[in-house]
Amino acid sequence: HALAATAGPSRIPITVLSGFLGSGKTTLLQHLLNNDEGLKIAVIVNDVADVNIDNKLILGNSAAPNTNPNGNNNSKPAGIVELSNGCACCSLADELLPSVSELITLSDLRSQADGDDSESGGGGGFDHIVIELSGVASPKSIRSNFQDAEFYGMPLLDRVELDTMVTVIDCSTYLQHLHDREGRLVNEEESPDLFYRKEEDRVSKDDMDEEAYWLALERTAPTHSTSTISQLLVEQTEISDIVLMNKVDTLIDAKTGENDINADGDKLSQIESIIMALNARAKIFKTKFGIVDSLHSILGAAKGDGVAVSGITDDHKDAIEALDPRAEAKQPQSLSEATSIPCEDPVCIDESHEHEHTHSHDEEKDCNEPGCTDESHSHSHSHHSHGHSEGDTDSTSPTATACTDPECSDESHSHSHDHSHEIEMPGGIGTFVYRARRPFNPDRLMNVLRLMPVVKGLPSQLATSKEEEQSAERRKAFKQILRGKGFCWLADSNIAAMYWSHAGSSFQMQCLGRWWATLPRDQWPEEAVDEVLPDFDDPSHDEISDGLSKSVGDRRQEVVLIGPGLGDTHMQNVVKETLDECLLTKDEFEAYKKISRDQDEDGLKSRFQSPIPVQMMTY
Numbered sequence: 001h002a003l004a005a006t007a008g009p010s011r012i013p014i015t016v017l018s019g020f021l022g023s024g025k026t027t028l029l030q031h032l033l034n035n036d037e038g039l040k041i042a043v044i045v046n047d048v049a050d051v052n053i054d055n056k057l058i059l060g061n062s063a064a065p066n067t068n069p070n071g072n073n074n075s076k077p078a079g080i081v082e083l084s085n086g087c088a089c090c091s092l093a094d095e096l097l098p099s100v101s102e103l104i105t106l107s108d109l110r111s112q113a114d115g116d117d118s119e120s121g122g123g124g125g126f127d128h129i130v131i132e133l134s135g136v137a138s139p140k141s142i143r144s145n146f147q148d149a150e151f152y153g154m155p156l157l158d159r160v161e162l163d164t165m166v167t168v169i170d171c172s173t174y175l176q177h178l179h180d181r182e183g184r185l186v187n188e189e190e191s192p193d194l195f196y197r198k199e200e201d202r203v204s205k206d207d208m209d210e211e212a213y214w215l216a217l218e219r220t221a222p223t224h225s226t227s228t229i230s231q232l233l234v235e236q237t238e239i240s241d242i243v244l245m246n247k248v249d250t251l252i253d254a255k256t257g258e259n260d261i262n263a264d265g266d267k268l269s270q271i272e273s274i275i276m277a278l279n280a281r282a283k284i285f286k287t288k289f290g291i292v293d294s295l296h297s298i299l300g301a302a303k304g305d306g307v308a309v310s311g312i313t314d315d316h317k318d319a320i321e322a323l324d325p326r327a328e329a330k331q332p333q334s335l336s337e338a339t340s341i342p343c344e345d346p347v348c349i350d351e352s353h354e355h356e357h358t359h360s361h362d363e364e365k366d367c368n369e370p371g372c373t374d375e376s377h378s379h380s381h382s383h384h385s386h387g388h389s390e391g392d393t394d395s396t397s398p399t400a401t402a403c404t405d406p407e408c409s410d411e412s413h414s415h416s417h418d419h420s421h422e423i424e425m426p427g428g429i430g431t432f433v434y435r436a437r438r439p440f441n442p443d444r445l446m447n448v449l450r451l452m453p454v455v456k457g458l459p460s461q462l463a464t465s466k467e468e469e470q471s472a473e474r475r476k477a478f479k480q481i482l483r484g485k486g487f488c489w490l491a492d493s494n495i496a497a498m499y500w501s502h503a504g505s506s507f508q509m510q511c512l513g514r515w516w517a518t519l520p521r522d523q524w525p526e527e528a529v530d531e532v533l534p535d536f537d538d539p540s541h542d543e544i545s546d547g548l549s550k551s552v553g554d555r556r557q558e559v560v561l562i563g564p565g566l567g568d569t570h571m572q573n574v575v576k577e578t579l580d581e582c583l584l585t586k587d588e589f590e591a592y593k594k595i596s597r598d599q600d601e602d603g604l605k606s607r608f609q610s611p612i613p614v615q616m617m618t619y
Contacts (some may be wrong), residue, residue: 013300019168021135151500230504280322430567442610517553
């Protein structure tokens, strides 16, 4: 509580630096510590020796002990190397937050000392704290640690604030790791090269007693032991406010100065387009040797309003909003932005580009052409709603709820499983959202999931006759998908809200908890109402009185799909039609609603048995 009682100083912003092995994080750290911008930066690293700090910059050439010869504890904490420019570097302790606390103690001591005469570098406390994660660490886990600490009122969080998440990627290996077809797990057994520089560094149980072995293993164990390399790489890219595309020089021809072109096209543009598709909110900087023009552009750049304060639902909604090319404020931020320009011709039937009269969230512009037969957009006689606000539609109207029948061919109204907000980035990477308001038949969905380039997360099994029946066109379309993420409704439960997460060679179906519709309104947190209702197909949905007879609440399929060629309308239609066939048929849905009215979860599990493994979501 002494930290909380300390008066005066504002919270020190923390920037987290993540990135896969060899991306250039350490080189960037050296620039941070040697900066001449007058910034006093404290850095937490796994091992100070790896940073290779210039001895000429180190004050006293060693860290001071915890206590001085007089026995008091007013000197700086042990294990911290201080530099003459006011910066400092320390090795990570057993836990992250205690390491941050030690730096705050040092910062306070420096602030209390006579700055100009202090041996500690002078000039008061630290301006920033930077935490370097190991190459196999999860930025999502670090974010959760800080959010939990703040939720439980940890006094340290009165002094520091997790502000900005920065990811450094190695342009020379990014595509290789992202397209990893082996599905190697990020753990010591399958990928020892990720944890040890050489074979003799490996922890061997034969070379030490059992207690020492387990202690050593605990220190080296990764936080993502069940994740594949491609999955970790995607997470590092998505959970970031700033992405540094490092080592761009490796893709530029030294003689011509042009990008390296191979059979797959322009690698640099392809990498940038993948980053934009995975994280349209992030600012992208191209760097060589980890050098940025100004440290202010990455340190504390989020100003308390970045992914550090988000959760899984916020991340998803940000991704959905960023895919709306008509919302000017929601455009991807990049050094070279490109999105499709909507066509405003009401009679245009060219499917190769977007039409403004496909539904927009802000201003609905339906097609008013009475003779138009183009099914790719909505018409003025349709009444469709995504439930994005209570004022979007007249909730008392019997037609306010979009049709959820996948077999319906009536063109007089819209169908909620139509996808929208497709974008094609430079480099051929396309993005679109698949939507539906009806549950998937788990067995049929499994047959489709097997079409994706997944080797981890799905049960291994010989191809079934149903899988063999899938057309070559469908196989090609699903093999192209690099990333899929979003809410998923499986027919084996009327309660469980699922999250579809596919990255590279890995797939996970995760349970987020309950659909909000299953909870009485008086149990909703007051602050959550405005965030939850936009996900309902009808804001007046009453589960207790009506069940699913009129609407389905927030239950939905809302999956963002990313991959080469997915900006093409024909490719999207192939994927959409394939997934539509996985939805419950009219008769199946009637059976589902009847069983769910009796609140018979076991009955649903028996009627719609699921072969898809499900994990609980970890935050």
